[in-house]
Amino acid sequence: MNTGPIVLAGGGHSHALLLRRWAMQPKLRPKRLITLVSRASTTFYSGMMPGVIAGLYSQDQSEIDIRQLCNEAKVSFIKAEITGIDLNRQQLSLLRRPAIRYGILSLNVGGITNQTAKGIGIKPFESSLKIIKQNEGKIQRPIRVIGGGPAGLEIAFALRARYPQQHIQLQVRSTTTIQSSILKTLKKAKIELLHESSDTKALCLLCTGTRGPSWIENGSLPVNAEGRVLTNQKLQVLGHPNVFASGDCGVIKNAERPPGGVWAVRSAQTLAQNLAAYSKGATLRHWTPQRHAIELIGDQQGRAWLRWRNRTWGPSIMIWTIKSWIDRRFRDKFNQQTKMNEGTPMDCQGCAAKLPALPLETALEDAGMDTTAEDAAIVSSDGKSSIIQSVDGFPALINDPWLNARITTLHACSDIVACGGHIKNAMAIITVPKMTGSEQAEILSQSIQGIKSALKDYSATLLGGHTIEARTKSPTLHPDAQDIHISLSVNGITTRFWEKRGIQAGDTLLINRPIGTGILFAGFNSGKLNSKEIDNVLHTINTSHRQCLERLEHLNIQV
Numbered sequence: 001m002n003t004g005p006i007v008l009a010g011g012g013h014s015h016a017l018l019l020r021r022w023a024m025q026p027k028l029r030p031k032r033l034i035t036l037v038s039r040a041s042t043t044f045y046s047g048m049m050p051g052v053i054a055g056l057y058s059q060d061q062s063e064i065d066i067r068q069l070c071n072e073a074k075v076s077f078i079k080a081e082i083t084g085i086d087l088n089r090q091q092l093s094l095l096r097r098p099a100i101r102y103g104i105l106s107l108n109v110g111g112i113t114n115q116t117a118k119g120i121g122i123k124p125f126e127s128s129l130k131i132i133k134q135n136e137g138k139i140q141r142p143i144r145v146i147g148g149g150p151a152g153l154e155i156a157f158a159l160r161a162r163y164p165q166q167h168i169q170l171q172v173r174s175t176t177t178i179q180s181s182i183l184k185t186l187k188k189a190k191i192e193l194l195h196e197s198s199d200t201k202a203l204c205l206l207c208t209g210t211r212g213p214s215w216i217e218n219g220s221l222p223v224n225a226e227g228r229v230l231t232n233q234k235l236q237v238l239g240h241p242n243v244f245a246s247g248d249c250g251v252i253k254n255a256e257r258p259p260g261g262v263w264a265v266r267s268a269q270t271l272a273q274n275l276a277a278y279s280k281g282a283t284l285r286h287w288t289p290q291r292h293a294i295e296l297i298g299d300q301q302g303r304a305w306l307r308w309r310n311r312t313w314g315p316s317i318m319i320w321t322i323k324s325w326i327d328r329r330f331r332d333k334f335n336q337q338t339k340m341n342e343g344t345p346m347d348c349q350g351c352a353a354k355l356p357a358l359p360l361e362t363a364l365e366d367a368g369m370d371t372t373a374e375d376a377a378i379v380s381s382d383g384k385s386s387i388i389q390s391v392d393g394f395p396a397l398i399n400d401p402w403l404n405a406r407i408t409t410l411h412a413c414s415d416i417v418a419c420g421g422h423i424k425n426a427m428a429i430i431t432v433p434k435m436t437g438s439e440q441a442e443i444l445s446q447s448i449q450g451i452k453s454a455l456k457d458y459s460a461t462l463l464g465g466h467t468i469e470a471r472t473k474s475p476t477l478h479p480d481a482q483d484i485h486i487s488l489s490v491n492g493i494t495t496r497f498w499e500k501r502g503i504q505a506g507d508t509l510l511i512n513r514p515i516g517t518g519i520l521f522a523g524f525n526s527g528k529l530n531s532k533e534i535d536n537v538l539h540t541i542n543t544s545h546r547q548c549l550e551r552l553e554h555l556n557i558q559v
């Protein structure tokens, strides 16, 4: 039986539903270290995307908070771009960070826009929406939507709703597949229909369909002509039973369906059951997707068409009302989940997990120790320079082992920096939760690499350390990787020890980054803060103080 970690690649629709299921019914979640990797901590619900462009929904209303869902489902979350897959070593390569290992892999990374013309691909939605927002009010030239499928039609209507005066074009291969009532509505909305166009002035948005990401194809997985991974009806990739694929990046051999969110949604239940069954060595179930799916195309102004096979009904207010209801209901499913956690009191994490002043000072006094200690201690001095040392650590702030180790190390290094020291080396003690050997190896390897990467920022080295296996389980419900504890002893050299004590009225207090990180994480864990706010915090604390130290030294200020 495969005992390695489960990795969920991509925060697509199938994985979002899988997480919701595990959050609501924890017994169904495989008892493994499970990690989801996605390039963003939120994901768009595609059905509402045209409505976001049209201004009917805010971006937040149409996004699913994947990081928060992961937390609720006790799944670790890594925000990173996947760049490759190595089937022999069973690992995924990630941009600007170490690869992660899997025992079982599930791919739900969607597709990438077919670049059939020069322009901006509508997918990923995050990038196309950003470009639209950045150009707000500045677009003098026509906006041309390329592609006459449902996506292209909806985006053209959405742009019309957003920019009533803008010159909007829709470039299609042929008008024969577009129903006359839709053509009439396009004309009424003053959306110019084009066939081929050599005019290069327009800002082009490509709604030209998708294909599988190239890193999947390059990874030697079996793919169809569109680069989508071929699976069997149990959603296992052909020839690779421990790799599953669903949504637009995969396709079932002999039951191929055109890509669409509807298949990603419908396959979620089979995926959930089969991941759990495979990890237990139990029998997997087959899934046959229905042959056809209903298409709902909105004009983004209160009317919609319904397409079933070759027939089309609409435009009608009633179809629009049904479409809006389906979209909101789907999106609200995930809101309800997040609300379940709201108000649950959580301890502050990270460095905020230190003892309060009272017990600490009492104990230090009892032991006859100095209670006004500095951030670092002088170990030895030759009169010109001093070797200084500090020790720091805390229970994991986040459940991404590599990033957590980086942040803990940067924090520990800051004690040396605060005393004016240059970091030279460090030793680490890492406590890992009780789990299988391959799971422990993975989170330990990620943690050590995270420590090394932070020390590298200071041109310092990791000399060694010690590992401990936790004997007790944290009572707080969170992903297993959040049970890691890291402590470091950091050594540095300074030619002038900056003392903490002695601050006087009139002195300048330098605060080089926002404070209160632990409280913000506690807020996130109890559902009061969203993932984008946490992304900002992580971005801030994931940087070293090296430049700050060098600038202060350069200024030669009195400290």
Ligand SMILES: Cc1cc2nc3c(=O)[nH]c(=O)nc-3n(C[C@H](O)[C@H](O)[C@H](O)COP(=O)(O)OP(=O)(O)OC[C@H]3O[C@@H](n4cnc5c(N)ncnc54)[C@H](O)[C@@H]3O)c2cc1C
Residues within 6 Å of the ligand: 009, 010, 011, 012, 013, 014, 037, 038, 039, 040, 042, 043, 044, 046, 047, 048, 049, 050, 080, 081, 082, 083, 108, 109, 110, 111, 122, 123, 124, 151, 152, 154, 155, 207, 213, 246, 247, 248, 249, 259, 260, 261, 262, 263, 264
């Ligand atoms: C304008 C428009 C409207 C649409 N409307 C509908 C509709 O109403 N109904 C419908 O059924 N379909 C619709 N579709 C199609 C729909 O968008 C896709 O079929 C659907 O999103 C596929 O879902 P998925 O779960 O496979 O992947 P996606 O929803 O594309 O999710 C993929 C996830 O993986 C992440 N990811 C991707 N690559 C990487 C990487 N390299 N590293 C890390 N993370 C990665 C992404 O950030 C994302 O979170 C529409 C498409 C468009 C363009």
